[in-house]
Amino acid sequence: MAADSTSGTGAGRTRRRGAALEDAILRAAADELSESGYAGLTMDRVAARAGTNKNAIYRRWPGRLPLGIAAYRRLATAVRPPDTGELREDALELLRRANRHWGSPLGGILRELFAAAGGAAELVARLPDQSPDAAAAPWLTVLGRAVARGEASPEALHPRVATVAVVLLRNEFVVRGVPSAPDDVLVEIVDEVYLPLVRRRAPNAD
Template structure:
């Protein structure tokens, strides 16, 4: 009697282990996020798509939010750092990149995840690329270029200073619930907060 092809497929699925199985689960969760957003993400649907069972998923991700965050990280891409030749130009363009992302369908998923995470610092940290250092790195690069051009003093190279602009932009989405930030808000963040702060760090060191 000929072997049922469905059974062969099921056997291959049950033999998956380790990274291959995790990749299949994350791919299924990412597809579900793209189609239905975080609200439509369920362990049942992901298990069915991945050809596994819920217990297998729960052994790797303790809840739906943790799985959603891991799946979002599969979808997110890193934009190239702007290099306009000036600190103001770099910061403003990087904010505009972030604003476009947060205003996009993928950004809508990110906002859903932030809302679901609430005050859970560990999960919010995962959304921010797992560490404050990782989030600060591109901003410190931009600020480091400004220091090399003598636009800023070395004392300005501090992670909290470097990331002030992106934190203020994030607040527009997470705290205020804005679907997008007008460009004049980005300009205000740069001209009224970021540049004065960077310049003051240099002034106080003298």
């Protein structure tokens, strides 16, 4: 089988295929995303940067959006859920992390990818922490600890309930188009919506 691409020149030129070529393409696409955002991501520029051709890219990713999502996955890093010992502080920290991320240059890329994906849930689910299970995981973790401490109702341990706060924050970005939500908005989401919701049947709720 012929190699997809080569690197180097002359006698030192090496053939790349399979995982090595895929890594070079993703690295080039991630660099392009970081420098130009999704709007500036093109197959031509990625191919040139990776030292390959567009056909090699299209054989792996059928279009610009799937490539952009795969490249974003290389840029994103996972973080552990907070554990302050108090549900309110854990929830605020999760929201503040999300707010900082979505307001950052990397978060700007994420918002561009969301907009490009539109209603394509299967594409959005490929983004780090954006599948329903991944998005709910840190919230279910902090909520589970709160249930064990008696701060929240066991009935609140449902993905839709657990993620209400971050969905409301996402609404600030998607619907209102804000570059970053003020901290008082985060406090309001937690104090006026999230905590009353998850504590409504807690044994020691006020």
